[in-house]
Structures are given as C-alpha cells and as structure tokens.
Amino acid sequence: MSIYILLVQAMKNEVDVGLAKNDNEFARVLGSTAVREVMDTINCRFNMDGTKPTGQKVGLLDRHHLWAYLVDPFNHSLRSMFLLPAEMSELVDEMITAYIPLDQDGSDQTRKKIMAEFMEFHTQTGNWTHIFRDALPATVSRDVLKANTKMISISSVRQHAERTGNVARRLVWFETFAAHSEFYQRVAKPLLSMRTVGSIDVERRVKPLKDTILTKKRNRLSDSKANTVYRARENLKHIMNAKKILGKAITDSLI
Numbered sequence: 245m246s247i248y249i250l251l252v253q254a255m256k257n258e259v260d261v262g263l264a265k266n267d268n269e270f271a272r273v274l275g276s277t278a279v280r281e282v283m284d285t286i287n288c289r290f291n292m293d294g295t296k297p298t299g300q301k302v303g304l305l306d307r308h309h310l311w312a313y314l315v316d317p318f319n320h321s322l323r324s325m326f327l328l329p330a331e332m333s334e335l336v337d338e339m340i341t342a343y344i345p346l347d348q349d350g351s352d353q354t355r356k357k358i359m360a361e362f363m364e365f366h367t368q369t370g371n372w373t374h375i376f377r378d379a380l381p382a383t384v385s386r387d388v389l390k391a392n393t394k395m396i397s398i399s400s401v402r403q404h405a406e407r408t409g410n411v412a413r414r415l416v417w418f419e420t421f422a423a424h425s426e427f428y429q430r431v432a433k434p435l436l437s438m439r440t441v442g443s444i445d446v447e448r449r450v451k452p453l454k455d456t457i458l459t460k461k462r463n464r465l466s467d468s469k470a471n472t473v474y475r476a477r478e479n480l481k482h483i484m485n486a487k488k489i490l491g492k493a494i495t496d497s498l499i
Contacts, residue, residue: 325396
C-alpha cells in the first residue's frame, strides 16, 4: 500500500494527458465544454492529499496511504521525483497520534520519542545512518519536483514495485536492520502490512450492513451504531471460527 499513492498519481497523469490529447475529439462529439465537465467529475476522486471529498463522493486515497508512503524505506530514492501532496509535518503528527496513545500519566513522551526516531529514519541520520545502502538523492527545486511528479507513469510505478520487492521485501528490510525499533513495531509495520482489496471483496464484507443491520425497520439506527453492530457481528464470526478450528462445541468456552 505504500506505493498506492504513486499509482494514483500515475493514473491522474495519464488521464490528464489522454484528455488533453483528445480535447478536439471530445469537443466535436460531446460539445465544447465536455473536457472541463469530465475533469470536474473525476478530479475530486484524485484526492491526492488524502482528505475526503465533499458530499457523498469517495476519493481514491486517504491519509493512511500517505503515512504508508512516508514509512517505506524504498521510497527515499523518490525524494526528487515525487512531490508529497500534503504538509509532511501534519502527516507525521497525525500518523504518530493515530498509532501511539498517550502515556498512562497523560504525557506524550513516547510519542515524542517515536517522532524523533522517525525523523532519524526519514533523514537517514542517527541509528539509521549506516543502514541505508544509498544516500538520499540531491535536493531539487519545487518546480522541478512538480514537473517530475507529472511524469510518473503506471509502468514506472510497476517497475519500482517489482524492483524493490513489493510488500514482503519492505518488511524483510525492517526485520533485518531494525527489528526491535519501536518506530517499526508500532508504526511502520502496521502500515506496511496493509493491503488493498478489490471492490467485490469490499461489497461482500459490508453486505450485512444493508441486508441485516440497516434495514427499513431500523431506519433510525445511526451510522456509528450500525458500525458497532457490524463489528460485533464480525467478532462473533471470528470466535465461532476459532472454536471450530480448536474442535470445540459451539457452546464450549474458548478457555
């Protein structure tokens, strides 16, 4: 998932190029404003900063995709090729807050500690100085970075994924060089372990919401309560499956 944002950027680039090349054809067949209308319709889906589009529309990205990109050690080589579409300080703060709770005394010392470790990882300094094989690429201007970002293609993203070993090699990299790092164990590992799924899988998982939970007879059930009921249902299914695997009767305790 750490390169999903690159894939979405590549899709956006190729859509933009395709529409620009066929501008006259669109205008001839669909009218002079067709290209602009198509762009207005699909641009909201390319929410590159990960924020939710307005209304009922759903974007291709959320903030987790940007966080995963930040913790991917193989994305360091792309610093001069891809412009991060959101303020890094905000992303890092959100990421650490999401994965690291406050200490028992209410302080944020652990958050600060892991934040400092991430910054060393990001800049390849401190304990991470000699772990990376290659140095960080030379810094380029923002204009050059924007131009390079528009050149990203689906084929180049695929080549990057295959060259760097997909998900497995990212986890192997951390397990080899920083297995006991608190930043890896509590932040990077959960993010890099996430995978995208097809729409059919998503539909299959949420179908009970429509068929058995958010029914006409429960039309006053709020979305938050419906999600709670759905999670309870899924947890009960996992418990039942675990009992079957252990060879226990349905009425037996798991203990």
